[in-house]
Amino acid sequence: MEKAAVQGDGLVIPLIDFSKFLDGDEDEKLATAKAILHGFQTAGFIYLKNIPITHQTRAHVFDTSAKYFRLPIETKLAHAWTTPEANRGYSAPGREKVTQLTDVSEVDKIRNAVPDIKESLEIGREGEPGHPNRWPAEEADGELHGFKTVMMDFFDQCKALHVEVMRAIAVGMGLDPMFFDTFVDVGDNTLRLLHYPAVDKKVFQVNPGQVRAGEHSDYGSITLLFQDSRGGLQIKSPNGKFVDARPIEDTCVVNAGDLLARWSNDTIKSTIHRVVEPPHAEADGDVHPARYSIAYFCNPNFTSHIEALPGTYATETEKKYEGINSGEYLVQRLTATYECG
Numbered sequence: 001m002e003k004a005a006v007q008g009d010g011l012v013i014p015l016i017d018f019s020k021f022l023d024g025d026e027d028e029k030l031a032t033a034k035a036i037l038h039g040f041q042t043a044g045f046i047y048l049k050n051i052p053i054t055h056q057t058r059a060h061v062f063d064t065s066a067k068y069f070r071l072p073i074e075t076k077l078a079h080a081w082t083t084p085e086a087n088r089g090y091s092a093p094g095r096e097k098v099t100q101l102t103d104v105s106e107v108d109k110i111r112n113a114v115p116d117i118k119e120s121l122e123i124g125r126e127g128e129p130g131h132p133n134r135w136p137a138e139e140a141d142g143e144l145h146g147f148k149t150v151m152m153d154f155f156d157q158c159k160a161l162h163v164e165v166m167r168a169i170a171v172g173m174g175l176d177p178m179f180f181d182t183f184v185d186v187g188d189n190t191l192r193l194l195h196y197p198a199v200d201k202k203v204f205q206v207n208p209g210q211v212r213a214g215e216h217s218d219y220g221s222i223t224l225l226f227q228d229s230r231g232g233l234q235i236k237s238p239n240g241k242f243v244d245a246r247p248i249e250d251t252c253v254v255n256a257g258d259l260l261a262r263w264s265n266d267t268i269k270s271t272i273h274r275v276v277e278p279p280h281a282e283a284d285g286d287v288h289p290a291r292y293s294i295a296y297f298c299n300p301n302f303t304s305h306i307e308a309l310p311g312t313y314a315t316e317t318e319k320k321y322e323g324i325n326s327g328e329y330l331v332q333r334l335t336a337t338y339e340c341g
């Protein structure tokens with residue numbers, strides 16, 4: 001067994017070789033699927049290595065993302081995020097406050113007190129009726145030439161990885177390997193490019209509680225998280241302490257979201273995480289350099305009805321939740337998180 005990716009305060013996040021699920025023999029496939037499910041059931045998080053998304057693709061997407069965030073703020077605001085139903089476009093620093101609260105007025109209070117130091121661009125499925133993506137303009141000879149192609153290609157690769165991780169979960173649960181396929185084939189997912197600007201170290205000293213991204217759980221089935229080498233991601237342990245989730249090159253951090261936890265009748269955990277001041281002193285003196293990450297939020301098809309999975313309850317009375325429509329659930333959660341209007 002591989003050394004854990006993260007270990008501390010009762011939190012153990014496994015590092016799993018995903019090629020053993022995709023290309024291994026039957027025993028390797030089964031053992032890997034079980035390890036993946038076990039990671040989601042215990043930590044709610046796993047790290048995957050040897051995924052089909054190459055180092056080159058990933059590096060190119062990060063470079064392209066950095067180019068995007070160098071655009072002037074007015075250019076970015078011209079394709080700003082609009083509504084939870086669309087969930088596409090640019091969010092300037094301070095717009096979204098990810099939090100556990102679902103009451104809009106409470107979220108507002110917190111957002112105004114200590115805004116997150118980050119900006120993001122949300123990209124959804126192309127062709128969703130009524131919700132076109134909000135793309136930056138690409139001039140033929142401009143810096144951003146090819147942006148849309150790069151991002152949609154990455155979107156599709158992540159979409160395929162979602163399907164494969166769900167197959168691993170199905171195998172781990174003893175379900176038909178394709179059980180989830182018809183629940184996730186549409187790709188109602190969101191690609192979020194994230195930029196945490198360089199920040200003076202003093203900001204963290206002066207404002208206790210200042211973070212780069214506030215504590216929250218994700219909403220959907222799973223999130224594929226690609227982080228650069230800066231660090232600062234933390235995951236809440238079962239004892240309530242935040243533990244550093246160190247960057248490991250060429251791995252993808254995968255965490256279960258609230259809807260998968262609900263779907264699994266709470267046998268899978270959706271674990272709280274946040275992004276704080278990086279743990280290591282950087283060479284740049286008084287300033288923490290920028291951090292870039294990319295989160296790909298996977299969801300069951302918005303038309304899916306989500307209710308306790310077979311094998312997660314013995315009798316009807318053990319079902320903890322009512323069935324729910326995936327799309328409605330996600331819009332509800334996003335409505336509480338973003339400042340609308």
Ligand SMILES: O=C(O)CCC(=O)C(=O)O
Nearest residue numbers: 194218227233275293295
């Ligand atoms: O930037 C990161 O590492 C985490 C981002 C995150 O958790 C989110 O956007 O939901």
Ligand SMILES: [Fe+2]
Nearest residue numbers: 216217218273
């Ligand atoms: Fe998150």
